[in-house]
Amino acid sequence: xxxxxxxxxxxxxxxxxxxxxxxxxxxxxxxxxxxxxxxxxxxxxxxxxxxxxxxxxxxxxxxxxxxxxxxxxxxxxxxxxxxxxxxxxxxxxxxxxxxxxxxxxxxxxxxxxxxxxxxxxxxxxxxxxxxxxxxxxxxxxxxxxxxxxxxxxxxxxxxxxxxxxxxxxxxxxxxxxxxxxxxxxxxxxxxxxxxxxxxxxxxxxxxxxxxxxxxxxxxxxxxxxxxxxxxxxxxxxxxxxxxxxxxxxxxxxxxxxxxxxxxxxxxxxxxxxxxxxxxxxxxxxxxxxxxxxxxxxxxxxxxxxxxxxxxxxxxxxxxxxxxx
Numbered sequence: 183x184x185x186x187x188x189x190x191x192x193x194x195x196x197x198x199x200x201x202x203x204x205x206x207x208x209x210x211x212x213x214x215x216x217x218x219x220x221x222x223x224x225x226x227x228x229x230x231x232x233x234x235x236x237x238x239x240x241x242x243x244x245x246x247x248x249x250x251x252x253x254x255x256x257x258x259x260x261x262x263x264x265x266x267x268x269x270x271x272x273x274x275x276x277x278x279x280x281x282x283x284x285x286x287x288x289x290x291x292x293x294x295x296x297x298x299x300x301x302x303x304x305x306x307x308x309x310x311x312x313x314x315x316x317x318x319x320x321x322x323x324x325x326x327x328x329x330x331x332x333x334x335x336x337x338x339x340x341x342x343x344x345x346x347x348x349x350x351x352x353x354x355x356x357x358x359x360x361x362x363x364x365x366x367x368x369x370x371x372x373x374x375x376x377x378x379x380x381x382x383x384x385x386x387x388x389x390x391x392x393x394x395x396x397x398x399x400x401x402x403x404x405x406x407x408x409x410x411x412x413x414x415x416x417x418x419x420x421x422x423x424x425x426x427x428x429x430x431x432x433x434x435x436x437x438x439x440x441x442x443x444x445x446x447x448x449x450x451x452x453x454x455x456x457x458x459x460x461x462x463x464x465x466x467x468x469x470x471x472x473x474x475x476x477x478x479x480x481x482x483x484x485x486x487x488x489x490x491x492x493x494x495x496x497x498x499x500x501x502x503x504x505x506x
Contacts, residue, residue, distance in 0.1 A: 186397075187317035187361070189333040189412065194315055196413030198277040203416055204247065207400050209311050210384070210443075210484070211250035214474035216459065218253025220450045221382065225254065225306045226262035227502050228380050229269075232495075235304040235378065236268035243274040243297065243366075244312030248284035254308070255288070272300060297369055307370060307381035313426075314385050314418040316362040320395065323355045336410045356395045358419060367426040371433035371493050380494040380501055386487045387420035389440050396420035423491050430493045438492040438504035444485025446503040447478055 184192070197203070210217040229238055242251050251271065259266040271291040275281050281293055294300060320331040322340060330343035351357065370381045387396070399408035401415035408417045423440040430437050439446075456475040460468035479485040492501050500506070 183332045183334045183339065185319065186331045186333060186338075187319045190317035190397075190408075190417050193408075193412035193415075194317070194417055195276070197416055198280065200279075200413065201416075202279070207403065207416060209246060210478055210488075211246065211253065211310065213477060214456070214471060215249075215253045216452060216455050216471070216475060217447070217478060218250040219257035219455065220447060220452060221250065221308055221310075222254025222257040223261065224382065224450060224502055225308065226258045226265040228306060228498070229262075229265050231499055231501070232304060232378060232380070234264065234268070236264075237270050237303060238265075238268050238379070239272055239300065239303050239305040240269040241272045241274065241297075241300060241305055241307040243307065243309040244315070245273045245275055245284055245288075246280065248273075248287035248291075250308070250310060251284070251291070252287040269306075274300075297366065297373075300373075302377055304377055305373065305379040305381075307379070309381070310384045312385065313360070313363045313366065313383060313421045314387070315416070316360055316366070318397065318419045319359045319361065320397070321357045321359065323351045323353055323357075325353070328357075333409055336407070338409070351393055355393045357393050358396060358422070360419070360422060360425075363421065363426060364429045367429045367493065368433050371430035371435035374493060374495050375434040378495045378497075380492055380498060382501075383421075383426070383491045383493075384443060384446075384488060385421040385423075386484075387423055387489065389423060389489060391422050391424045394420075421489075423489055426491065434496065436494045436496050436498070438494065438500055440489035440491040441504060442481070442486050443488035443490055444479035444481060446490035447485075449503045449505065452479055 245251055273284055273291045274294050274297055276295050321328045328343050329340035331338050331340055396419045397408050399406045399415035399417045406415045427437040452475050456471050460471045477483050492504055
């Protein structure tokens, strides 16, 4: 019997060590190059607002194939040469399979197993669909108390538990707690307050904390049971952005958002950049670029469910895309 977060951590570690995740799902950087380009330009503009520190660490958590970082560096190098010269690329990745793919696209990067391994200094951090794969705990309201979910032989079982900091809820209500994500938010906030910089998280989940079971898995591009055959599917859960914001503010940082991804990317110029790029492409490729931008931004696709959240040093002005 394993607590759910222990099971999820073990299953995802096995999955990423032995599978190509992009056979099962597609992330925004793989949908269109414009996504990574916009985040690279966002980082360059934020660096200018920081006072142009040299050097500055450009960090990505969960960098996938390295596509986002490669696109970001290309865009930043094209319009902000001083930023490109000042930055040092650091990637947080534990999978040796993915590290090899990242090295082919970002050969000058330095790799780390955890954020805690990062050297000191001003930092710009980007994390796209990183938090959703961090392990969660689930608590179920039972009578006057709570029970915590464990996994046994591919099924849930429950044990009475003293659920930490949970509000009252109806019988059978499920509350999720991602201690790993909160630890990331606290570490990043304290680091930014100490050394300066900003962090940008893009992921999926509600803007406000809400009860419910969001645990899910994808295998071969289709929904699968998250509890059966651990290591064979990618297991994720909704990100509790409100909880992360509370933790970061308590650590002394300033938080902006969350705002819907569609609004954030549109403010950064998603459709303008896509339109300019499409003009240089054959008709079929141009149409595909426009459709990709719509997929990222439209409310009934990725535009509303996905959110953007920024954690910043208190002296930084509101970063691009988060304007009131």
